[in-house]
Amino acid sequence: MDWLTTQLSAGVRDDHPQRTRIVAGLRRSKSWLGCVGFLLAVEAATGLLLMTVYSPSTATAWGSVWYVQTQLPGGWFIRGLHHFASDAMIVVLVAALVHLLVTRSYGGASAVGWWAALLSTALVVAIALSGVLLPWDQHGYWGTTVRSNILARTPLLGPAFRTLLWGGAEMGDLTLARFFALHAFVLSGALACLLLFHRSILARVSVLRDSAGDRLRGALYRALIFGVAAGAAWFVCRHHGSTWLGAPADPRAADYPARPEWHALFLYQWLKYFEGATAEVVGAIVIPGAVVAALFLLPIAARFAPKQTVHRAAVGGCAALGVAILALSGLELLADRNPGDGAIDAIRAKHRRGESLSAADHAALRAREFNHKRVWASRTARRAVELAEKHGIPPTGALSLLAADPVTRGPVLFAANCADCHRFGGQDGTGNVPLDAPMSSDLKGFAGREWIRGLLADPMDERYFGRMRTPDGDPAHTRMSKWLAETREGIESDEARSAFETGLDAAAAYLEFESDHPGRFVNAADASNALKDMPEGERSIILHGREFFASTCNECHSYGGSRSGTIMAPEMLGYASVEWIALMIAEPDHEERYRTTGREHARMPRFADRLSDAERRLIAKWIRESRGTAMENEK
């Protein structure tokens, strides 16, 4: 340190030919130092507060951050400040580097400031990246997975480095503990030491000491900047607070569209141009490494090569770098932009006409998929917060809240298993409209009054059986439609016709009741009990529907195993209850469902072996509970 001080003092001797320039350069380095030091103090203060709650383990991390964010008074603000101060440090340091560069404050004695700024930038980025994992949400988990795997590509030491960083071959409790130690102590401690060291050196160089006026001015500026920044942070946190906590990390989610932080989007785009294992090492490690090395070596180059040439090359290179970063970020945003419904509709129509899709079509589909997944991810995140508020966090961790949640698991299971044939309000449950036309019924509002009434009006409508085909390609499930047509034809008087339709209205109301109160009509006393609190009109409609069912539908549709006719149609006891739907999913050819009879056999495959009982019930519950409140595709 003494040596450095002597060198610096010598560098700004009164008789040094460039004294003014060097003093100015070192002063510039003092100004960013104050700014970053101040921001680091904010990080330390908010970080300490967060540490009083945060708990780094896979079962508790998300819950503790959720607790900070939503439950503790002002937690959203503390966490928001912690987040924004980190962004601000990156902005300040990049601005400082640009400032030092264009004012030539990197050569000779000013090199100390240049190197300190570069090292601080590297440390701040590392601190930010290690902090992203700590909430153990989807964003942090998948981002860290990708970044660690990029690091692991470093020749020779890469894989070992990843293992040391993660504390094993997979991410888990040790990963969180290590990242927490890195984030809160090792890296931020290193940054604090670096800043203090730099400051103490500058303080020893007598010409750099501030006058009282300087100090007052500095304090005023600082107070002003802090006031504006804290106000802005408060505003942004208030209005975007909850979005920073993604859904709890799910190592098995294949639908999380990971993208890096805003300041690294350009790297994401950049890597698209390096395909193949070797090329990617060049793009991800060699070239960025070379750029950083060139920046570090700049003062040395300025010493040994003609200063003017080096300066021009450096400024030109950095300007090109800046333009490239902006352009790449822009390209990335462009590539991920939602192509819009019109474009996708056109592609879908093209696909259904049997035409092959162009590369641009595929790109549009991928962008659509990305946006769709992003919407779904934020919906899941909001749901996780809702569930945590309702039930608290179980000791097994927040992920088990979502694992047992029909509202988010149901649509995902539906999309993966049912949406090859079925639809839910025209989409696959999660909001995505598949390219292929559906082959079976649309289950949005399934067994609601309106849905059943529609079925009774015309079972061969596209919403119900209309799209179903037997293996020979003939319309399937036609018996009900035939029966309805024959019955309607056989009615002679207008009066009887309207009585029949009213009967169907009532039957729809009754079946909706049956699905809400499965089996209540097995026992008359039970039924009157359940109907007791209903408004008179409603009660009489349901009773009328029950009568209509018993006299008309019961001929084919059994109730509790008994029917009056010989044709066998699905059992209606507990129709569309969770149990009923779960059995339908497990064994659609069960004798109480669409048993295999002749050519009109059950088209639906059995899911008994494909989905667990719990999964079938999640789908069933979601279909039941989301009746009438379908999840439209959010924009």
Next chain:
Amino acid sequence: MDHSPQRRTFLKALAALIDGAVALGVAIPGLRFFAEPLRRKRSGRDFSRVTPLDGVPEGRPIRMVVTADRYDAYVHYPPGPIGQVWLIRNADPPEPCPPPSQISNLKSEISKGGGPPGGEPRVRCMQTICPHLGCEIDYAADRNAFACPCHASEFDAVGRRKFGPSPRDMDKLECRVSPPDENGRRWIEVRYQEFRTGVAERRVIG
């Protein structure tokens, strides 16, 4: 007292030696402590039952969870998901790829849902982790292709690299169909492994 320079030098050297020994005495255990994950070996897993054979539809890939107990450092998790696999039944093109004249036969065979006439059911099992940078690969039914949500690597219906940054095909896992159990059910059994990402050749981790 002897204040000779030799004695002083000797004492200085002695002090440095003791300091060094103490420092090493702390640093070596410290390093071993910190680098323990490098020494930890993952024991190879045996085959685990994934799903009954009947649960896997013909031709359409499905994702199944592999269940087993596992250790994460000090936590012993009861049997639960340790990873996932993509299973495809009877859509495996024989290797090497058949000449075009046979492809139509193959297609009709697949659409009939049978394996080779009278043969064993064929199941292809693939790791869901993308060989590129480790995200989970999704299946896009629209395109009948596997697609990674992170960097848009795409693989065809049997996991061969189509385009995008993945350095290799999706990783195949060893799998077999068990003989019928006491209930007459046959199970798909998989030896679950994970592989290094970002390299052209397949290398098991741990």
